[in-house]
Structures are given as structure tokens and as C-alpha cells.
Amino acid sequence: MSAVRSVRKGLHLLGSSSLARPASVAGNGASLLPRQLAASPRALRPAASSIAAARPLPRVTSLSAQGGVRYASSAAPSGPVKKTQLYDLHLARGAKMVPFAGYSMPLQYSDLSHVESHKWTREKASLFDVSHMVQHQLSGPGALDLLMKVTPSSLDKLNHNQSTLSCLLEDGTGGIVDDTVITRRTDDSFYFVTNAGRRTEDLAFLQAEIDTYKQAHGPDSLKWEILEDRALVALQGPKAASVLQSLVTPDGANSDLSTLYFGNCRELHLTFPDGTTTPQPLLVSRTGYTGEDGFEISIPTASDATLPAHVTELFLSNPDEVRLAGLAARDSLRLEAGMCLYGSDISTSQTPPGASLTWLVGKERRDPATANFNGASTILPQVASPKTLSQRRVGFTVEKGSPAREGAIIVDLNDESRTQIGVITSGLPSPTLGGTNIAMGYIKNGLHKKGTEVGVLVRNKLRKATVTGMPWVESKFYRPKA
CATH class of the missing domain: 2.40.30.110 (Aminomethyltransferase beta-barrel domains)
Known part of the structure; x- marks a missing residue:
């Protein structure tokens, strides 16, 4: 959309559930689906010769709104609207707050219009609050096997602290339950982020898969944690690296961001103006949802609930380079970059090939004789014969x-x-x-x-x-x- 003529008109860019089932009308937290986030090149070589039944064109369902916001993934969350750890800061900074994915989220701020905020991100750096998204940790001897069952990705090829974009798949149908970024921290420990608007569905899906796995391999085979005590912010734009580098606490080669490449993460401390540092390291991942260079920064709050606000204010201490940005700019930036919004552009009605995301299927996982991920019997014939879609x-x-x-x-x-x-x-x-x-x-x-x-x-x-x-x-x- 062009300049936001009114808040309600501006909210149209948040989307509605044209691809979801008729009851699906809730918002998503905006994870990303850029082809470029693959940890390694995704070959598109055919892997099977059988033909799958073609799916019908997406249905256009009725559009539902709550408080003017079009929701984009699952059923509208019930109960009171939640607040992120930065809610008070948003109000103090002149944010227009709207309900989104069950949270009160900033649409835009008083200092910049939607278009100005969008262009600021492309030219300088913007900070987005994405704390509404769900951060997970899965560990144990069965963590890799479980994730390779529920996703089509070659997670076993990831190095430590390396990420890949992936998706959770329905068993049988191969439909996309949600999109996610998965990071391998160690051999048997993974960090991943899923969409806020799919929280209920994702947690039920993962719980069922984990319970089944534990029944077969024992209760100690997996440990799954929802990291509720962590905030998440995204610093995006061509100035993001220089801004962050100026704040990173010196720690030898580890603190040099020139060696932290896209799709990788690192634990770092930041230094405040008074010389103190963050009490715990922040998990800094070089990734984002805008197409620009940037970072997603996971901030622990267990020892200091005010740390997210202090870190955010630290980033904003140079207003000539960094400004806050909200959902309006986030959506137009991701669309220009060709990235999908769950519930609008992808849903359980699509498999990865059906959503033109064949590259999500790891090239090592395209042999029908060995493929054991959810929906492989449906997905692999589509990979082999895309003309049947x-x-x-x-x-x-x-x-x-x-x-x-x-x-x-x-x-x-x-x-x-x-x-x-x-x-x-x-x-x-x-x-x-x-x-x-x-x-x-x-x-x-x-x-x-x-x-x-x-x-x-x-x-x-x-x-x-x-x-x-x-x-x-x-x-x-x-x-x-x-």
C-alpha cells in the first residue's frame, strides 16, 4: 500500500485467510520464507516418477476482522490480548497499537509514516519487536530424528550454530503446518522460531509428534522447552551491522560481525553507555524478514525483566541511523522481497512444491526409498513431476x-x-x-x-x-x- 491514509486502510496489508480453511482467520507472527535462507543450495532435480493428485485452486474465504486487523493464519485467539515485553516502550514512542496474533502490536509510530518507515529500513536500519513469536528449544538424543520427521530439510547437514528455513509438515498430506527457521546449536540441540498466530496449532502438532516419539524411544529421548522468558527483536537494514558492531562487547574474534554470515548465529554481550554489559549473552542470528541484511536478537529476561527495554533503547540511542518500525512496514518489506505470510500465501492446503517452495525439500531427502518425513509419499511425486500440480x-x-x-x-x-x-x-x-x-x-x-x-x-x-x-x-x- 502507499502512504497510510488511515489506520484501518493500512491494516489491509496484514492480510486475511484466503488460503486457509473457512474457520482460519487469525494472525501470524511473520516468520519468513525466502529461498535464500537455505543453509545450502536446494537442488531441484526430480526425485520420483509417480504422479500425485493435483490440488484445487485456493478458495477465497470470508474475511474476518477484529479491531480492524485482518488476521492471517489460525482461528482468532480467545481471551485477553497479550503484551510483549516492550509494550510500554511502544506506547512511550508513539506507536499505534493493534491486536495481531493475540498480541497488542505496533502498526507504525508517530515519527514516520508507513512509506517513510519502509524506506528508512531500505536505506538505514529499523528495529522491529517480534517478541510475540514462539521460541523453542528441542534437545536430547532424539531431537534430530524428530525434526527430520516433521520437516523436509537436511538438518543433519547443518553445522553448529547454522540455520535453515524449513516448514512443519502434516503427516499424510504433507500440508504446511507452519514455516520456521531452525538453528542447530549442537549435535542434539536445536533452537527454532514459529509464528504467533499458529501457536495453538503448532504446539498441539509438536506435542503429538513428541509424545509418539517418546513412546517409542523413552521419556529421556527428547526435551522440549518453550522459551517464554525471552524477548525477540529484529534489527534490519544496511546500517544494521555497523550499528550492532558498535555495541558488541569486545571478545576477540567472536565479537567480529564480519565473520558472522547470513544463516548463522552467535552468543554476544552488548555494552551500555555506562560501561556495563548485558548480564547474559544474547543469541544473535544473522537473518530477517525484509530482504535486507540484519539480525534477530533473542534477549533473556529470567535475571532482568527490563533487559529487552534497555537493549531496545540502546539500539535507538542513535536516531539518525535506527528507528522503530511496525507491522505495516514489515509486511510491505517482506512482500517486495518475495517472502510468504502464513495463512495468506501458504497454509495446510499447500505442500512445499504446491507453494513453489520445492527448495525446502533437501536434495538428500528426495529418494523415495529412504524419505521418512511427513507427507513424503505426496511431496516427492510432486517434486519429480511439477507439471502435475x-x-x-x-x-x-x-x-x-x-x-x-x-x-x-x-x-x-x-x-x-x-x-x-x-x-x-x-x-x-x-x-x-x-x-x-x-x-x-x-x-x-x-x-x-x-x-x-x-x-x-x-x-x-x-x-x-x-x-x-x-x-x-x-x-x-x-x-x-x-
């Missing part, structure tokens, strides 16, 4: 005028009956591209090639759209030089 997730550039937003129907320009051939799942005017209307959605297989012109029904008017490669704004992740 009924639809593809693609990007669109839409002609000038009102943007094509989530739920807009895609039709064949040459078909006067306007038969549906797809649906938009995310869409808004791109701030970086001067307001060009961009969108993501699903389209009938065969019409997914770049340059294909289609029609989109926007406010009952037929608008021309062109299938476009993603991302619209190239990612700037920090990697070793070749």
Missing part, C-alpha cells in the same frame, strides 16, 4: 490504479465468462518501486510463466496483470565472498 505461486505486476489485494480473483483476459484461474494472496503498492502495484498469488499451472498477461478483478473492475519474477527488490543478505 494444479497451480503455481507466482508474482504479479498490476497496472496503475487500485492495488490487487488478498482475495482478488484472477481470470483469463481472453475468456469473456471470467472463469477463475487463480487468486491473489498478498498485494500492495511497492514503496521502493514508487507505488508500482505488486502482488503474489496462485495461478493455474501453465499460465505461470513470466510475461503471461492475465486479468484481476479489483473492485469489480477488470485490471491487467503480468506474471513477474520474485523478488521485486533483490535481497542483500551478507554472505562470504566467492
Whole structure:
């Protein structure tokens, strides 16, 4: 969307559940699905020859709102709206708070409009509160086996403190339960983050899988912890590394961020202006949901509940380089970078190949004779024969005028009956591209090639759209030089 003309109009960019089941109307915490986060290259070589039944095009379900916010994944959380550890700081900094994924979250701040905040992130550095997301730790001799059952990733190939983007898969169907970033801390210890709006579903899913595993391998085979005593912030933008480096407590080579590459993490202390340091190390992961270089920083609160606020104020001590940013900028940044929002762009209705995310399936895991992850019998034939899929997730550039937003129907320009051939799942005017209307959605297989012109029904008017490669704004992740 362009500049936020009103808060309620601005909230349209948070999406609704066009891909989820009819009851699915709650928000997600915004994890990411960039292809670039894979820990190693994902070969797309066919792994099987059998053909899976094609899935139908996504249904457009009724859109539900609560307090003006469109939710984007599971059923709307019941009970009181929760607050992150930074809630008071958001209010003090002039945030417009909205209910999102069961939490009161900042949409934007009084010092910058949505577009200004978006551009600030692309040019300098923005700090996002993502403490609503769910941080997990899974350890024990069965941790690797359990995670390799519920995801299609080659987690056994990860080095210590290395991450990969992955997804939790339904058993049998191979549908995407949630997207997640998984970090291997040691041989048998993993840290991972899942979406706030999928908390209920994810915890039930993981509990059932863990209980089954323990029944077969003993109660000491796994230890699962929800890290409720940790806040999470994301520092994103081209200035992020220099800002963070100036605050890192010197500790030899470990404190040099030039050796911390995208998809890796490290425990670091920060130094405050008075010379004191953080009482516990912070888990700093070089990753993010904007396409920019940046870091997600997990902050322990067990020994000091005020530490998240103190760390945040430390980052904000140089307002010429770092500003707070909210959900509005977060959503437009991730769409420009071609990243998915759970419940809008992906759901249990899609397998990874069905969501054009075949690269999530590790190349070492594509042999049907040895594949043992959930849904492998459905997913591997789709990997081998993508032409059997009924639809593809693609990007669109839409002609000038009102943007094509989530739920807009895609039709064949040459078909006067306007038969549906797809649906938009995310869409808004791109701030970086001067307001060009961009969108993501699903389209009938065969019409997914770049340059294909289609029609989109926007406010009952037929608008021309062109299938476009993603991302619209190239990612700037920090990697070793070749």
C-alpha cells in the first residue's frame, strides 16, 4: 500500500485467510520464507516418477476482522490480548497499537509514516519487536530424528550454530503446518522460531509428534522447552551491522560481525553507555524478514525483566541511523522481497512444491526409498513431476490504479465468462518501486510463466496483470565472498 491514509486502510496489508480453511482467520507472527535462507543450495532435480493428485485452486474465504486487523493464519485467539515485553516502550514512542496474533502490536509510530518507515529500513536500519513469536528449544538424543520427521530439510547437514528455513509438515498430506527457521546449536540441540498466530496449532502438532516419539524411544529421548522468558527483536537494514558492531562487547574474534554470515548465529554481550554489559549473552542470528541484511536478537529476561527495554533503547540511542518500525512496514518489506505470510500465501492446503517452495525439500531427502518425513509419499511425486500440480505461486505486476489485494480473483483476459484461474494472496503498492502495484498469488499451472498477461478483478473492475519474477527488490543478505 502507499502512504497510510488511515489506520484501518493500512491494516489491509496484514492480510486475511484466503488460503486457509473457512474457520482460519487469525494472525501470524511473520516468520519468513525466502529461498535464500537455505543453509545450502536446494537442488531441484526430480526425485520420483509417480504422479500425485493435483490440488484445487485456493478458495477465497470470508474475511474476518477484529479491531480492524485482518488476521492471517489460525482461528482468532480467545481471551485477553497479550503484551510483549516492550509494550510500554511502544506506547512511550508513539506507536499505534493493534491486536495481531493475540498480541497488542505496533502498526507504525508517530515519527514516520508507513512509506517513510519502509524506506528508512531500505536505506538505514529499523528495529522491529517480534517478541510475540514462539521460541523453542528441542534437545536430547532424539531431537534430530524428530525434526527430520516433521520437516523436509537436511538438518543433519547443518553445522553448529547454522540455520535453515524449513516448514512443519502434516503427516499424510504433507500440508504446511507452519514455516520456521531452525538453528542447530549442537549435535542434539536445536533452537527454532514459529509464528504467533499458529501457536495453538503448532504446539498441539509438536506435542503429538513428541509424545509418539517418546513412546517409542523413552521419556529421556527428547526435551522440549518453550522459551517464554525471552524477548525477540529484529534489527534490519544496511546500517544494521555497523550499528550492532558498535555495541558488541569486545571478545576477540567472536565479537567480529564480519565473520558472522547470513544463516548463522552467535552468543554476544552488548555494552551500555555506562560501561556495563548485558548480564547474559544474547543469541544473535544473522537473518530477517525484509530482504535486507540484519539480525534477530533473542534477549533473556529470567535475571532482568527490563533487559529487552534497555537493549531496545540502546539500539535507538542513535536516531539518525535506527528507528522503530511496525507491522505495516514489515509486511510491505517482506512482500517486495518475495517472502510468504502464513495463512495468506501458504497454509495446510499447500505442500512445499504446491507453494513453489520445492527448495525446502533437501536434495538428500528426495529418494523415495529412504524419505521418512511427513507427507513424503505426496511431496516427492510432486517434486519429480511439477507439471502435475494444479497451480503455481507466482508474482504479479498490476497496472496503475487500485492495488490487487488478498482475495482478488484472477481470470483469463481472453475468456469473456471470467472463469477463475487463480487468486491473489498478498498485494500492495511497492514503496521502493514508487507505488508500482505488486502482488503474489496462485495461478493455474501453465499460465505461470513470466510475461503471461492475465486479468484481476479489483473492485469489480477488470485490471491487467503480468506474471513477474520474485523478488521485486533483490535481497542483500551478507554472505562470504566467492
